[in-house]
Amino acid sequence: xxxxxxxxxxALGSYMRRLxxxxxxxxxxxYQMYGMEMEVKWFPVFLSVAQNEAETVSKIAEYIGQSHVxxxxxxxxxxxxxxxxxxxxxxxxxxxxxxxxxxxxxMNLRMNELxxxxxxxxxxxxxxCETDVLRSLMEYEQxxxxxxxxxxxxARLKQRERNKVTIVPFDPTNERHREGFKRxxxxxxxxxxxxxxxxxxSLEHPEKFYIQKGGIVLxxxxxxxxVGTSALKPMTDDCMELSKMGVDNNAKGLGIGxxxxxxxxxxxxxxxxxxxxxxxxxxxxxxxxxxxxxxxxTVKDFSSPYSRADVAxxxxxx
Amino acid sequence: xxxxxxxxxxALGSYMRRLxxxxxxxxxxxYQMYGMEMEVKWFPVFLSVAQNEAETVSKIAEYIGQSHVxxxxxxxxxxxxxxxxxxxxxxxxxxxxxxxxxxxxxMNLRMNELxxxxxxxxxxxxxxCETDVLRSLMEYEQxxxxxxxxxxxxARLKQRERNKVTIVPFDPTNERHREGFKRxxxxxxxxxxxxxxxxxxSLEHPEKFYIQKGGIVLxxxxxxxxVGTSALKPMTDDCMELSKMGVDNNAKGLGIGxxxxxxxxxxxxxxxxxxxxxxxxxxxxxxxxxxxxxxxxTVKDFSSPYSRADVAxxxxxx
DNA sequence: TTTATTTACGTAATTAATTACGTAATTATT
DNA sequence: AATAATTACGTAATTAATTACGTAAATAAA
Numbered sequence: 001x002x003x004x005x006x007x008x009x010x011a012l013g014s015y016m017r018r019l020x021x022x023x024x025x026x027x028x029x030x031y032q033m034y035g036m037e038m039e040v041k042w043f044p045v046f047l048s049v050a051q052n053e054a055e056t057v058s059k060i061a062e063y064i065g066q067s068h069v070x071x072x073x074x075x076x077x078x079x080x081x082x083x084x085x086x087x088x089x090x091x092x093x094x095x096x097x098x099x100x101x102x103x104x105x106x107m108n109l110r111m112n113e114l115x116x117x118x119x120x121x122x123x124x125x126x127x128x129c130e131t132d133v134l135r136s137l138m139e140y141e142q143x144x145x146x147x148x149x150x151x152x153x154x155a156r157l158k159q160r161e162r163n164k165v166t167i168v169p170f171d172p173t174n175e176r177h178r179e180g181f182k183r184x185x186x187x188x189x190x191x192x193x194x195x196x197x198x199x200x201x202s203l204e205h206p207e208k209f210y211i212q213k214g215g216i217v218l219x220x221x222x223x224x225x226x227v228g229t230s231a232l233k234p235m236t237d238d239c240m241e242l243s244k245m246g247v248d249n250n251a252k253g254l255g256i257g258x259x260x261x262x263x264x265x266x267x268x269x270x271x272x273x274x275x276x277x278x279x280x281x282x283x284x285x286x287x288x289x290x291x292x293x294x295x296x297x298t299v300k301d302f303s304s305p306y307s308r309a310d311v312a313x314x315x316x317x318x
Numbered sequence: 319x320x321x322x323x324x325x326x327x328x329a330l331g332s333y334m335r336r337l338x339x340x341x342x343x344x345x346x347x348x349y350q351m352y353g354m355e356m357e358v359k360w361f362p363v364f365l366s367v368a369q370n371e372a373e374t375v376s377k378i379a380e381y382i383g384q385s386h387v388x389x390x391x392x393x394x395x396x397x398x399x400x401x402x403x404x405x406x407x408x409x410x411x412x413x414x415x416x417x418x419x420x421x422x423x424x425m426n427l428r429m430n431e432l433x434x435x436x437x438x439x440x441x442x443x444x445x446x447c448e449t450d451v452l453r454s455l456m457e458y459e460q461x462x463x464x465x466x467x468x469x470x471x472x473a474r475l476k477q478r479e480r481n482k483v484t485i486v487p488f489d490p491t492n493e494r495h496r497e498g499f500k501r502x503x504x505x506x507x508x509x510x511x512x513x514x515x516x517x518x519x520s521l522e523h524p525e526k527f528y529i530q531k532g533g534i535v536l537x538x539x540x541x542x543x544x545v546g547t548s549a550l551k552p553m554t555d556d557c558m559e560l561s562k563m564g565v566d567n568n569a570k571g572l573g574i575g576x577x578x579x580x581x582x583x584x585x586x587x588x589x590x591x592x593x594x595x596x597x598x599x600x601x602x603x604x605x606x607x608x609x610x611x612x613x614x615x616t617v618k619d620f621s622s623p624y625s626r627a628d629v630a631x632x633x634x635x636x
Numbered sequence: 637t638t639t640a641t642t643t644a645c646g647t648a649a650t651t652a653a654t655t656a657c658g659t660a661a662t663t664a665t666t
Numbered sequence: 667a668a669t670a671a672t673t674a675c676g677t678a679a680t681t682a683a684t685t686a687c688g689t690a691a692a693t694a695a696a
Contacts, residue, residue: 384653385653385654387654410661412660
């Protein structure tokens with residue numbers, strides 16, 4: 001059992017369950033000592049009914065936080081053991097009303113004795129502890145209810161995966177690069193618009209369309225796959241146009257667009273450009289948000305060779 | 319789930335188990351997020367092997383605190399899933415050595431990432447809590463390991479049952495009283511010695527032997543049963559002899575002898591006696607202890623009509 | 637009113653663990 | 667060396683819970 005001690009908080013769940021299990025086994029012994037023919041698992045059901053906290057199967061289930069099926073089975077067992085008697089609900093015929101029999105009431109008397117002694121015993125235990133376990137557990141429950149663990153860990157996972165994304169310059173001799181650039185851009189263009197002749201040319205021969213003209217093409221690589229694309233094409237001496245910003249659908253949500261955009265901007269700085277320009281469409285909200293985040297501002301009047309362009313943006317590099 | 323809140327410490331075991339269960343379910347989601355085809359229950363077994371903490375079935379079982387059978391089954395499953403490979407122990411042919419396969423090692427890399435993130439996440443949770451759950455739980459475990467709950471509650475149960483014992487004067491017309499007095503005394507006399515003629519007379523007719531001579535007979539009653547006897551027989555004006563102190567074997571351990579003895583002493587006070595006298599046998603250690611506890615001192619020289627008597631004691635009433 | 641949805645609860649199947657028990661290998665005892 | 671006890675581990679049965687799913691009753695919506 002060193003396991004839990006070594007792992008500490010990481011195995012907290014298992015540890016709690018195990019400790020709970022041990023405590024419950026102790027309860028079984030205690031019931032016997034008090035001469036109660038009572039299975040440990042009956043305890044919550046019995047108390048719900050005996051203390052009139054709940055009297056139908058599903059009310060009991062909700063009260064004790066177990067499945068109604070489990071309660072249903074236990075009620076059956078306890079009825080067979082002579083502790084409970086059941087009848088159909090008088091107003092709602094779907095309900096099963098559960099009541100204590102005379103034997104059940106006797107059991108309840110002994111149960112109350114036990115509870116009293118247990119109360120005292122637990123106070124004794126509590127006094128021997130410096131900390132208050134129950135309070136700690138309840139606080140912990142509140143904290144992980146407010147924001148569950150999977151949600152908490154998601155952000156860290158995202159960061160970790162993002163770190164695995166690398167930005168690489170387009171290599172015309174690399175078939176994976178050519179294929180990725182083509183696939184990702186065809187995908188989004190086809191989804192939202194129509195592929196235009198200019199697209200065909202640039203996607204089939206990025207090296208001619210961008211690189212040989214003095215521009216650059218950057219790709220994002222993740223787990224050996226090309227998952228993002230971007231390209232710069234010279235417009236004037238100190239201005240280039242950003243385009244072909246696309247991210248593979250399977251890799252969305254990792255912030256790859258931002259990574260690519262930032263890399264492009266870094267490159268632009270390095271090349272001594274003064275301004276980046278881009279055209280996009282108002283329907284592509286995530287893209288607009290990304291550009292805005294990267295620092296681009298909308299440009300009022302412009303004309304474009306692409307029919308899909310209805311928004312233009314620019315970024316002045318300081 | 320109000321149940322646990324209402325019961326508080328009394329249902330601590332169930333509460334812990336439930337909370338643990340919930341945490342473990344969260345883990346399942348996390349594994350999926352990290353792309354691990356890993357069942358939650360495999361987690362401890364996997365880590366034991368991956369971190370070289372244990373590598374045979376029973377070592378793993380001991381390390382993680384589960385049955386070797388469970389581990390055996392899990393190892394089988396994980397072998398089938400391609401994570402483990404097993405071989406018989408080279409020195410001890412009974413052992414099953416468990417090792418990670420290549421796939422298992424890959425999984426271990428991802429597992430380490432997960433553990434790192436989980437570590438950070440749990441630290442985050444910890445910072446949101448005022449108290450330290452794990453520390454609390456460990457402290458609680460230590461406390462109930464030192465003295466388990468059943469042991470703790472035993473003392474209280476004993477006190478509670480002792481309170482249910484009542485001391486009643488012998489009623490010659492009550493057949494239960496006559497039968498109880500006879501049965502309990504015959505039992506212990508026959509067990510240790512031989513029944514003597516004087517015994518026969520006093521046990522068959524206590525009212526003649528004790529009460530009509532000015533003495534008294536007190537009985538202990540518990541759950542409607544006679545479970546203890548005692549009698550006083552006048553010797554002189556201000557001295558009586560205590561005898562027939564017996565407790566039913568089924569009711570031993572409740573302190574009934576002490577209760578009876580104290581009642582007899584109280585009665586003696588009320589009757590204005592100066593001294594109580596008794597004869598017993600050195601083999602009856604518990605009886606000697608009881609008399610000593612009640613304040614009796616041994617008397618050096620004495621003669622007795624009972625052959626079994628080899629010790630005499632007296633108590634001077636202040 | 638008719639129809640759709642929700643609720644209460646049960647049966648059957650499944651899951652995750654255990655205990656009971658048997659066998660073979662190892663270690664201790666005579 | 668022979669015998670007894672212990673250990674390692676597996677199979678089968680059992681237990682305690684769940685999920686999946688179906689039915690009937692009650693409630694809401696059209």
